[in-house]
Amino acid sequence: MPRAAPDTDALPVDHVAVARLYGEPLFAMPQDLYIPPDALEVFLEAFEGPLDLLLYLIRKQNFNILDIPLADVTRQYLAYVDQIRQRNLELASEYLLMAAMLIEIKSRMLLPPKKSDDGSEVADPRAELVRRLLEYEQMKLAAARLDQLPMIGRDFLRAQVHIEQSLKPRFPDVEVVDLREAWADILRRAKLNQHHRISREQLSVREHMSIVLRTLQGRRFVEFEDLFDPTRGVPVMVVTFIAMLELAREHLLEITQAEAFAPIYVRLAYQPA
Template sequence: MSAISTAENQTIAWLFGQPVTEIPQDLFIPPDALTVVLQSFEGPLDLLLYLIRKQNIDVLDIPMLTITEQYLSYIAQMQKHELDLTAEYLLMAAVLIEIKTRLLLPSPPPAEEEEIDPRAELVRRLLAYEQMKLAAAELDALPRAGRDFGWAWLPVEIIAVTQPPQVQVADLTRAWLAILARAQHNRSHHVVKESLSVRAQMTSVLRYLHTHQQCKFTELFGRNDSLAMVVTTFIALLELAKEGLVQINQNSATAPILIQAMSQ
């Protein structure tokens, strides 16, 4: 049987190949085994807390006589086996002897103020130590880089696609008014019957864009186009944009408006 750890909910020993996670209530650890048990203690508070929890003693009501005798027995065994005793272990032994002595002395006559329990400071230190020990165990159980998992590094090149600014309605309106003003100068007194169709003009615009891929807004309107033709072409362009067949862009506020055919 080999001791591993005394933390709660952990394997404290292995017995015939099986883990033992709880300390039996009737477990007696002989002083000769102290050299093995002390390897898992981190200080006098840890040893004292182990003695209390091993016997299911209430921390708020510690039997100082029993605990002090057991603690001093362990200290004696440490000295017997020539183990290095730190000042903390000896100081805790002195504190336990003092508390036990104060409890054995006759109680003074009751005073107006309530007498302070000599064990109160020791109880406070034990509870604080146990709380920190449990918190440390919870932190240690969290996944840790390098112990439970490793970091994976994958270089990824992110290419930002520059989107041209969208054409505002006001910009398109100004361009349309300029085309319309130019068409006003091409009025003729000759009465000519024109057969105009928005669908036919849409086909004409798409055919032009498939040839040139991209063109300026003004290139869709001929200089000699009549007012009816200009209006029909503009309506055809708006219908194409609505149906997602063309895209209207403008690189800057002062740049010309560009018409581009959308890939199918």
């Protein structure tokens, strides 16, 4: 009994899949494949909104945008809206609103013009629509110029080059200024770690009391600052000050001042023989 020949239409050619469905290979076209009628529709013009469609109709027929023939434009506009309503009623609502505005402007143009209260003529009913169309056209042209600028990922790619570094390390060059600043920094740190040797100096308060008395002898008074010798160092000045306090305590000298912030004077509290 002869064997039935296999169906060559259902077999893949060289085991190559004709398509993939959810990631799985499809080696034969399904017999019950349904393609909706609107899946193969081709749109020659796609508009971004009512103003875009209206501007397209005006520019396509070289109409003057400042003097729009609303009868012809409205007729063509409504024809396009009827096509949209057959496919997407929700999208057509935006276009219907513009169509109602065009019809209203046309009806206002058919009526006899009325003058305002001050006697001036009423503005053209198309003026507001013209203003919106001109602004939209400016924004559209600006967007087109921006789209023509080079864009990363679309017009060019960022170059990424991996350079293999040499195994031998390359150290940075050192200038003379860097060496001088490094040496100055070392000197500053060395000064912070200096050792101070404190030596004890034998100073006698009694001896300095005698020196103060000898200085004041024969003089009516001496200014307070003249009793100190800054060149001999701080310890000597401290002992001299203590000696003056001790003499004042023993009522051997007087310390006077005429008024606040006035100079301070020192004199002997007694007159030597």
